[in-house]
Amino acid sequence: MLKKRYFFLVLLVLSCCSLFVGVADFSPAALMSLEQNELELLLISRLPRLISILITGMGMAIAGLIMQQLSQNRFASPSTAGTMEAASLGVLTALIFFGSASMLQKMLLAFFFALVGTWIFIWILDNLVYKDALFVPLIGLMIGRVIAAVTTFFAYQYDLLQSLNAWLYGDFSAVLRGRYELLYLGIPAVILAYIYANRFTIAGFGEDFSANLGLNYYKIRYIGLGIVALVTSVVVLTVGEIPYIGLVVPNLITLMRGDNVKANIPYTALAGAILTLVCDMIGRLLLYPYEISVGLIIGGVGSAVFLFFIVRRKIYA
Amino acid sequence: MPDKKKLLLLGVLAILLASIFLFMQIDGQWSYTFPRRLKRAAAVGVAGFAVAYSSLLFQTITNNRILTPSIIGFDALYLLIQGATIFLLGADTTIAMNHQGYFLFNVVIMVLFAGLLYRFLFRREDQHIYFILLAGLVCGTLFRSVFSFLLVVIDPNEYQFIQDRMFASFNQVGGELLLMAAVFVVLVSLYSFRFIPVLDVLALGRDHAHNLGVDFKLTVNRLLMVVAVLVAVSTALVGPVTFLGLLVVNIAYSFISSYRHQILIPATFLISMTALFGGLLLVERVFSFAANLTIIINGIGGSYFLYRMLREGKKC
DSSP, X not given: OOOHHHHHHHHHHHHHHHHTOSSSOOOGXXXXXXXXXXXXXXXXXXXXXXXXXXXXHHHHHHHHHHHHHHHTOTTOOGXXXXXXXXXXXXXXXXXXXXXXXXXHHHHHHHHHHHHHHHHHHHHHHHHOSOOOTTXXXXXXXXXXXXXXXXXXXXXXHTTOXXXXXXXXXXXXXXXXXXXXXXXXXXXXHHHHHHHHHHHXXXXXXXXXXXXXXXXXXXXXXXXXXXXXXXXHHHHHHHTOBOOSHHHHHHHHHHHHHOSOHHHHHHHHHHHHHHHHHHHHHHHHHHTTTSOOOHHHHHHHHHHHHHHHHHHTHHHHO | OOHXXXXXXXXHHHHHHHHHHHHTTOTTOHHHHXXXXXXXXXXXXXXXXXXXXXXXXXXXXXXXXXXXXXXXXXXXXXXXXXXXXXXXHHHHHHHHSOHHHHHHHHHHHHHHHHHHHHHHHHSSTTOOHHHHHHHHHHHHHHHHHHHHHHHHXXXXXXXXXXXXXXXXXXXXXXXXXXXXXXXXXXXXXXXXXXXXXXXXXXXXXXXXXXXXXXXXXXXXXXXXXXXXXXXXXXXXXXXXXXXXXXXXXXXXXXXXXXXXXXXXXXXXXXXXXXXXXXXXXXXXXXXXXXXXXXXXXXXXXXXXXXHHHHHHGGXX
C-alpha cells in the first residue's frame, strides 16, 4: 500500500523541479546567491505558477470526487457535467456586460453560472429513471455542449470569440503575480470538502437514507455543489478550462485504495497536484523552449485514461 | 388530422418557403441571381436531408430522443481537420486547394474515424451502444483540445479563416461539390431504405428487436455506418450543425402521431427544409445577415434539448 508520505515526497521533489524548468535560466545553484532579477523571476513567475498548479490540481480532483459522491456515478466530474462550460459562459457574460469588472466580480459571476449549470445536471439526474452508469456522463457532456453552443453564440455576436478562446484556454504560462491570487479560494474549499467528506457519501445514497441518519440532505448537497462550483469557477477564470482531472484522479485513487472517501481525500488531492504538475512539466519540456499547454496534455492523457475506464467498466464500476 | 394530411401540409409549407427563398426580390436579374439561389437551395436540400435522416436513424438505433450523431466527435473532428489544414498549409494554400479533393479528404477521414470507433468498440459481444457514444464523445473532447491549441498558436490573420469555417454556411458551396455530396447521400440512402421496416422494429428497443428476429448487432452496425457517411458528407459540405437534427426529429415526433419510419422519414426531411429555409429567410431578410443561421439553430436546438431534459427527464 502506497503511503501518504510517498505521495507527499514525490510532490515535493516535482515541485522543486518545476521551479527550475523554464526558458529563463535559473539553476538550483542560483538559490545560494540570489540576485535581484533571479529573485524576481522566482517570486513573480515561477512560484505563482507552481502554487496555481498545485491548487488547480488539488481543487479539480476534489471537485470531481465530490460530484462522484453526490451523483453516485463514477463518471461525474466538472468537465462531464456542464460545470466547466457554465463557468465559461459566466466569464463571457462578465466580459460582455461588465468589461471593467474586477477579477473578483468576474469570479462571482462565473461561480453563479457554474452553480446553476451543475444544479441543472443534478436536477436532471434526480429525474432520470434510467440511470445507466454510462448514460449519466453522456447527459452531462451533452449539457456541456449545449452551454458551449450558447457561449459561442454570444461570443460570435460580440466578436469575442478569439479573446474568449485565449482566455479559457487551459494554460499556466500566463500565471503571474497579481493575476492568480483568487486561486487561493480553492484551499478552504478543499478543507471544507475534507470536513464534509463522510456526509457527501451519505447524501449520495439519497434523501431518505440521509434523513434516517439525521442529515440535512439538501444542505449537504448545496455545500457540495458550492465547493465544486467555487473551485471550477476560480480555475476557469485564472487558468482556463482544464478537462478530466476531476474525472481521472479520483477514479485512479479509488482503483488503488478502495472506496473510503474521507481517507481518500488527501491522496486524491496529492495525486491531482502531481498529475497536473507532471503534465505541465511535460508541456514545458516537450517542445522546449516553446510550450504545449497543460490543457492539451491533460486532455490527451485524460482521454486515454477515461477510455480505459469505460472499456474495463465491467470489472470496475 | 391524419398523418397523410400533415405530411401534405408540411410539404406545402416547405415548398412555399423554398419558393419565397428562390424568387423573392429577384428583380429581373434572373440569369445572375437564380442559378446562385438554386445552388444554395440545393445545398440546403442535400445537407438538410442528410442531417434529418441521419438523426432519425441514430435516435432509432440508440432508442433515445435526446442524442444526435454529431456528438460522437464528428463536429470536433471536422473542426480539427479545418484547423490542422490551415495551420499546416496556411490559409492561401487551403483556399487555392482542389475543392473536390479536400471535400473527399474530409469525408474519408470522418468515415474512417467512425469506422475505427465502431470496429474497435463492437469487438466485444455485449457492448452497450452508450459505450460507443461515450468513447466518441471522449475522442471529440480530445479533438477539441487539440483544436483550441491550434487556435491559440495560429497566426492571428489566419484565425479569421478558421472562424469562418467553424460555422455552417450554405453560401459557398460549389456546384461540383454539391453533385458529389448528392450522389453520396442518394446512394447511401437507397442502400438504407431497405431497412425501413426493420427500423420500426428497432424502435421497440434492443430486447424486443431481438425477440422479433432482428440481427441487432449486424443491423445496428450497418446503420451506424450509414449515419457516419451521412453526417460526414453534410458536415464536409456545409459545416457542423450540431443541434439541427435533434430539433427536427423531436418536432417530427411531436407533430406526427405515427412511429412508422415510412412517414417519419419524409416528415423529418420536410421539417428540416422548413426550418432551414425559414431560418435563412429570417437571417437574410429580417436580421439582414446580422446573425448566423447555425448559431441560431444551435441556440434553439440546445435550449430545446435542455427544456426537454428538465421537463421530461422522467421519460428518457
